[in-house]
Amino acid sequence: MSTMSRRFGAYDVTMLRDGVVQASTDHLVHRRGEDALAQARARIGSFPLVVNCFLLTGDNGVTLVDAGCGTAWGADFGKARLALADLGIAPQDVDRVLVTHLHGDHVPGLWEDETPYFPRAKILVPEVELSFFTDEAARQSVPEARRSGFGLAAQLIKAYGARVQSIPHGPVLDGIEAVALPGHTPGHTGYRIGAGKDGLLIFADALHLAAYQPQDLDLCLVYDLDADAAARTRLALLAAAAEDGFAVTGCHIDGYGRVEREGHAFRLDLF
Numbered sequence: 001m002s003t004m005s006r007r008f009g010a011y012d013v014t015m016l017r018d019g020v021v022q023a024s025t026d027h028l029v030h031r032r033g034e035d036a037l038a039q040a041r042a043r044i045g046s047f048p049l050v051v052n053c054f055l056l057t058g059d060n061g062v063t064l065v066d067a068g069c070g071t072a073w074g075a076d077f078g079k080a081r082l083a084l085a086d087l088g089i090a091p092q093d094v095d096r097v098l099v100t101h102l103h104g105d106h107v108p109g110l111w112e113d114e115t116p117y118f119p120r121a122k123i124l125v126p127e128v129e130l131s132f133f134t135d136e137a138a139r140q141s142v143p144e145a146r147r148s149g150f151g152l153a154a155q156l157i158k159a160y161g162a163r164v165q166s167i168p169h170g171p172v173l174d175g176i177e178a179v180a181l182p183g184h185t186p187g188h189t190g191y192r193i194g195a196g197k198d199g200l201l202i203f204a205d206a207l208h209l210a211a212y213q214p215q216d217l218d219l220c221l222v223y224d225l226d227a228d229a230a231a232r233t234r235l236a237l238l239a240a241a242a243e244d245g246f247a248v249t250g251c252h253i254d255g256y257g258r259v260e261r262e263g264h265a266f267r268l269d270l271f
Protein backbone atom coordinates (compact mmCIF):
# COMPACT_ATOMS: atom_id res chain seq x y z
CA MET A 1 0.00 0.00 0.00
CA SER A 2 1.44 3.32 -1.03
CA THR A 3 0.81 6.52 0.88
CA MET A 4 3.14 9.08 -0.66
CA SER A 5 2.81 12.46 1.06
CA ARG A 6 4.08 15.77 -0.26
CA ARG A 7 3.42 19.43 0.54
CA PHE A 8 1.99 21.53 -2.31
CA GLY A 9 0.68 25.04 -1.75
CA ALA A 10 -1.39 25.06 1.44
CA TYR A 11 -2.06 21.31 1.46
CA ASP A 12 -0.42 18.06 2.45
CA VAL A 13 -1.20 15.77 -0.47
CA THR A 14 -1.17 12.01 0.06
CA MET A 15 -1.52 9.55 -2.80
CA LEU A 16 -3.81 6.70 -1.76
CA ARG A 17 -3.20 3.51 -3.74
CA ASP A 18 -6.54 1.83 -4.37
CA GLY A 19 -5.13 -1.13 -6.32
CA VAL A 20 -3.16 -2.14 -9.38
CA VAL A 21 -4.20 -4.10 -12.45
CA GLN A 22 -1.95 -5.67 -15.09
CA ALA A 23 -3.50 -4.16 -18.24
CA SER A 24 -3.13 -5.61 -21.72
CA THR A 25 -2.31 -3.55 -24.79
CA ASP A 26 -5.88 -4.28 -25.99
CA HIS A 27 -6.66 -1.14 -23.96
CA LEU A 28 -4.56 1.03 -26.31
CA VAL A 29 -5.64 2.93 -29.41
CA HIS A 30 -3.53 5.14 -31.66
CA ARG A 31 -4.64 8.24 -33.59
CA ARG A 32 -2.08 7.59 -36.37
CA GLY A 33 -3.65 4.25 -37.30
CA GLU A 34 -3.03 0.52 -37.16
CA ASP A 35 0.73 0.48 -37.87
CA ALA A 36 1.41 3.00 -35.11
CA LEU A 37 -0.81 1.00 -32.77
CA ALA A 38 0.98 -2.28 -33.59
CA GLN A 39 4.37 -0.62 -32.94
CA ALA A 40 3.16 0.79 -29.63
CA ARG A 41 1.77 -2.59 -28.57
CA ALA A 42 5.06 -4.33 -29.38
CA ARG A 43 7.04 -1.67 -27.50
CA ILE A 44 4.88 -1.62 -24.37
CA GLY A 45 3.67 -5.20 -23.83
CA SER A 46 1.30 -5.52 -20.89
CA PHE A 47 1.61 -2.78 -18.32
CA PRO A 48 0.76 -2.28 -14.65
CA LEU A 49 -1.99 0.30 -14.24
CA VAL A 50 -2.16 1.71 -10.73
CA VAL A 51 -5.39 3.21 -9.41
CA ASN A 52 -4.97 6.17 -7.06
CA CYS A 53 -7.07 8.72 -5.30
CA PHE A 54 -5.78 11.54 -3.12
CA LEU A 55 -6.11 12.92 0.39
CA LEU A 56 -5.62 16.68 0.85
CA THR A 57 -5.34 18.05 4.36
CA GLY A 58 -5.24 21.74 5.11
CA ASP A 59 -6.85 24.47 7.24
CA ASN A 60 -10.22 23.65 5.71
CA GLY A 61 -10.23 20.06 6.94
CA VAL A 62 -10.15 16.79 5.03
CA THR A 63 -10.68 16.71 1.26
CA LEU A 64 -10.42 13.72 -1.05
CA VAL A 65 -9.89 13.81 -4.79
CA ASP A 66 -11.89 10.76 -5.98
CA ALA A 67 -12.52 7.71 -3.80
CA GLY A 68 -11.37 4.65 -5.74
CA CYS A 69 -13.31 1.46 -6.46
CA GLY A 70 -14.75 0.65 -3.03
CA THR A 71 -15.98 -2.94 -3.28
CA ALA A 72 -16.94 -2.67 -6.98
CA TRP A 73 -13.78 -4.27 -8.39
CA GLY A 74 -13.28 -7.07 -5.84
CA ALA A 75 -10.78 -7.67 -3.06
CA ASP A 76 -7.68 -6.45 -4.93
CA PHE A 77 -9.15 -2.93 -5.08
CA GLY A 78 -10.75 -0.52 -2.65
CA LYS A 79 -7.53 -0.28 -0.64
CA ALA A 80 -7.79 3.50 -0.43
CA ARG A 81 -10.28 2.93 2.40
CA LEU A 82 -7.66 0.93 4.31
CA ALA A 83 -5.01 3.56 3.57
CA LEU A 84 -7.26 6.26 5.04
CA ALA A 85 -7.88 4.15 8.16
CA ASP A 86 -4.12 3.58 8.53
CA LEU A 87 -3.68 7.36 8.48
CA GLY A 88 -6.20 7.68 11.31
CA ILE A 89 -8.92 9.18 9.11
CA ALA A 90 -12.40 7.77 9.68
CA PRO A 91 -15.14 8.09 7.03
CA GLN A 92 -16.93 10.74 9.15
CA ASP A 93 -13.75 12.87 9.18
CA VAL A 94 -13.99 13.53 5.44
CA ASP A 95 -15.51 16.97 4.75
CA ARG A 96 -15.72 16.85 0.97
CA VAL A 97 -14.74 14.89 -2.12
CA LEU A 98 -13.67 16.54 -5.37
CA VAL A 99 -14.61 14.23 -8.24
CA THR A 100 -12.46 14.18 -11.40
CA HIS A 101 -14.90 12.19 -13.55
CA LEU A 102 -17.61 9.55 -13.26
CA HIS A 103 -15.78 6.29 -13.98
CA GLY A 104 -15.82 2.98 -12.11
CA ASP A 105 -12.30 3.27 -10.70
CA HIS A 106 -12.93 6.76 -9.29
CA VAL A 107 -16.35 7.01 -7.62
CA PRO A 108 -17.80 3.65 -6.39
CA GLY A 109 -15.67 4.07 -3.23
CA LEU A 110 -18.12 6.86 -2.30
CA TRP A 111 -20.92 4.45 -1.42
CA GLU A 112 -21.73 0.98 -0.13
CA ASP A 113 -24.96 -0.30 -1.67
CA GLU A 114 -27.10 2.84 -1.41
CA THR A 115 -25.43 4.18 1.74
CA PRO A 116 -22.88 7.01 1.67
CA TYR A 117 -19.47 5.73 2.78
CA PHE A 118 -18.55 9.25 3.94
CA PRO A 119 -21.53 10.23 6.11
CA ARG A 120 -20.79 13.98 6.37
CA ALA A 121 -19.06 14.68 3.06
CA LYS A 122 -20.24 16.91 0.27
CA ILE A 123 -19.50 15.48 -3.16
CA LEU A 124 -18.37 18.18 -5.56
CA VAL A 125 -18.74 17.14 -9.21
CA PRO A 126 -17.74 19.32 -12.20
CA GLU A 127 -21.00 20.60 -13.66
CA VAL A 128 -20.15 19.59 -17.25
CA GLU A 129 -19.56 16.01 -16.07
CA LEU A 130 -22.68 15.84 -13.91
CA SER A 131 -24.98 17.31 -16.55
CA PHE A 132 -23.60 14.99 -19.27
CA PHE A 133 -23.94 11.80 -17.24
CA THR A 134 -27.47 12.65 -16.08
CA ASP A 135 -28.75 13.43 -19.60
CA GLU A 136 -30.74 10.75 -21.44
CA ALA A 137 -29.94 12.13 -24.91
CA ALA A 138 -26.24 12.05 -24.02
CA ARG A 139 -26.63 8.43 -22.89
CA GLN A 140 -28.07 7.46 -26.25
CA SER A 141 -25.18 9.21 -28.04
CA VAL A 142 -22.50 7.06 -26.37
CA PRO A 143 -21.58 3.48 -27.43
CA GLU A 144 -23.12 0.97 -25.03
CA ALA A 145 -19.75 -0.20 -23.71
CA ARG A 146 -18.92 3.37 -22.64
CA ARG A 147 -22.14 4.11 -20.73
CA SER A 148 -21.10 3.18 -17.19
CA GLY A 149 -20.86 6.84 -16.10
CA PHE A 150 -24.63 7.25 -16.41
CA GLY A 151 -25.31 4.44 -13.94
CA LEU A 152 -22.62 5.73 -11.60
CA ALA A 153 -24.15 9.24 -11.62
CA ALA A 154 -27.52 7.74 -10.68
CA GLN A 155 -25.98 5.69 -7.85
CA LEU A 156 -24.08 8.72 -6.56
CA ILE A 157 -27.24 10.85 -6.44
CA LYS A 158 -29.22 8.05 -4.82
CA ALA A 159 -26.63 7.72 -2.04
CA TYR A 160 -25.88 11.41 -1.39
CA GLY A 161 -28.96 13.32 -2.62
CA ALA A 162 -28.57 17.08 -2.22
CA ARG A 163 -25.03 16.65 -0.91
CA VAL A 164 -23.98 16.10 -4.54
CA GLN A 165 -23.13 19.61 -5.71
CA SER A 166 -22.03 20.66 -9.15
CA ILE A 167 -19.02 22.97 -9.36
CA PRO A 168 -17.79 25.24 -12.15
CA HIS A 169 -14.24 25.18 -13.46
CA GLY A 170 -12.02 27.75 -11.74
CA PRO A 171 -11.40 28.30 -8.01
CA VAL A 172 -13.30 25.74 -5.90
CA LEU A 173 -11.59 25.83 -2.51
CA ASP A 174 -8.88 28.01 -0.97
CA GLY A 175 -5.81 27.42 -3.11
CA ILE A 176 -7.47 24.78 -5.33
CA GLU A 177 -8.68 25.31 -8.86
CA ALA A 178 -10.75 22.93 -11.00
CA VAL A 179 -9.16 22.65 -14.46
CA ALA A 180 -11.12 21.48 -17.51
CA LEU A 181 -9.27 18.53 -19.12
CA PRO A 182 -11.87 17.28 -21.61
CA GLY A 183 -11.52 14.15 -23.74
CA HIS A 184 -11.34 11.17 -21.40
CA THR A 185 -14.92 12.18 -20.54
CA PRO A 186 -16.68 15.44 -21.52
CA GLY A 187 -16.38 16.97 -18.04
CA HIS A 188 -13.09 15.29 -17.08
CA THR A 189 -11.41 17.66 -14.61
CA GLY A 190 -8.07 18.07 -12.89
CA TYR A 191 -7.35 19.93 -9.67
CA ARG A 192 -4.52 22.44 -9.43
CA ILE A 193 -3.15 23.00 -5.94
CA GLY A 194 -0.93 26.00 -5.27
CA ALA A 195 1.01 27.88 -7.94
CA GLY A 196 4.29 27.85 -9.85
CA LYS A 197 7.00 25.34 -8.93
CA ASP A 198 5.37 24.72 -5.52
CA GLY A 199 2.12 23.75 -7.22
CA LEU A 200 0.69 20.41 -8.29
CA LEU A 201 -1.80 19.47 -11.00
CA ILE A 202 -3.68 16.27 -10.27
CA PHE A 203 -4.52 15.54 -13.90
CA ALA A 204 -6.67 12.47 -13.17
CA ASP A 205 -6.86 10.33 -16.36
CA ALA A 206 -5.45 12.83 -18.87
CA LEU A 207 -2.42 10.52 -19.08
CA HIS A 208 -2.21 6.84 -18.12
CA LEU A 209 1.22 5.69 -19.31
CA ALA A 210 3.88 7.96 -17.81
CA ALA A 211 6.70 6.22 -19.68
CA TYR A 212 5.08 6.31 -23.12
CA GLN A 213 2.38 8.93 -23.71
CA PRO A 214 4.59 12.02 -23.13
CA GLN A 215 6.72 10.86 -26.11
CA ASP A 216 3.93 9.33 -28.18
CA LEU A 217 1.31 12.06 -27.98
CA ASP A 218 -1.22 10.25 -30.19
CA LEU A 219 -1.31 7.14 -28.00
CA CYS A 220 -4.66 6.91 -26.22
CA LEU A 221 -6.72 4.43 -24.24
CA VAL A 222 -10.00 2.90 -25.39
CA TYR A 223 -11.55 4.55 -22.33
CA ASP A 224 -10.92 8.03 -23.76
CA LEU A 225 -14.44 8.86 -24.95
CA ASP A 226 -13.09 11.47 -27.38
CA ALA A 227 -9.51 10.44 -28.22
CA ASP A 228 -8.83 13.57 -30.32
CA ALA A 229 -9.84 15.88 -27.48
CA ALA A 230 -7.92 13.73 -24.98
CA ALA A 231 -4.75 14.04 -27.08
CA ARG A 232 -5.17 17.84 -27.41
CA THR A 233 -5.70 18.12 -23.65
CA ARG A 234 -2.63 15.98 -22.94
CA LEU A 235 -0.42 18.06 -25.25
CA ALA A 236 -1.60 21.32 -23.68
CA LEU A 237 -1.10 20.18 -20.11
CA LEU A 238 2.35 18.72 -20.80
CA ALA A 239 3.38 21.98 -22.50
CA ALA A 240 2.06 24.04 -19.57
CA ALA A 241 3.79 21.84 -16.99
CA ALA A 242 7.10 22.02 -18.90
CA GLU A 243 6.78 25.79 -19.23
CA ASP A 244 5.59 26.66 -15.70
CA GLY A 245 7.41 23.95 -13.76
CA PHE A 246 4.49 22.78 -11.63
CA ALA A 247 4.47 19.15 -10.54
CA VAL A 248 1.95 16.67 -11.89
CA THR A 249 0.36 13.44 -10.78
CA GLY A 250 -2.61 11.38 -11.83
CA CYS A 251 -4.99 8.64 -10.84
CA HIS A 252 -2.95 6.08 -12.82
CA ILE A 253 0.58 7.44 -12.30
CA ASP A 254 2.94 5.84 -9.79
CA GLY A 255 4.11 8.96 -7.99
CA TYR A 256 4.62 12.68 -8.60
CA GLY A 257 6.54 14.03 -11.57
CA ARG A 258 7.86 17.00 -13.48
CA VAL A 259 7.62 17.46 -17.22
CA GLU A 260 10.54 18.36 -19.49
CA ARG A 261 10.49 19.01 -23.21
CA GLU A 262 12.34 16.33 -25.17
CA GLY A 263 12.66 16.85 -28.92
CA HIS A 264 9.18 17.42 -30.35
CA ALA A 265 7.57 15.81 -27.33
CA PHE A 266 8.02 15.48 -23.56
CA ARG A 267 9.45 13.39 -20.75
CA LEU A 268 7.78 12.86 -17.38
CA ASP A 269 10.33 12.32 -14.61
CA LEU A 270 8.82 10.83 -11.48
CA PHE A 271 10.25 11.82 -8.12
Ligand SMILES: [Zn+2]
Pocket residue numbers: 103105106205251252
Ligand atom coordinates in the same frame (compact mmCIF):
# COMPACT_ATOMS: atom_id res chain seq x y z
ZN1 LIG B 1 -9.41 5.94 -14.38
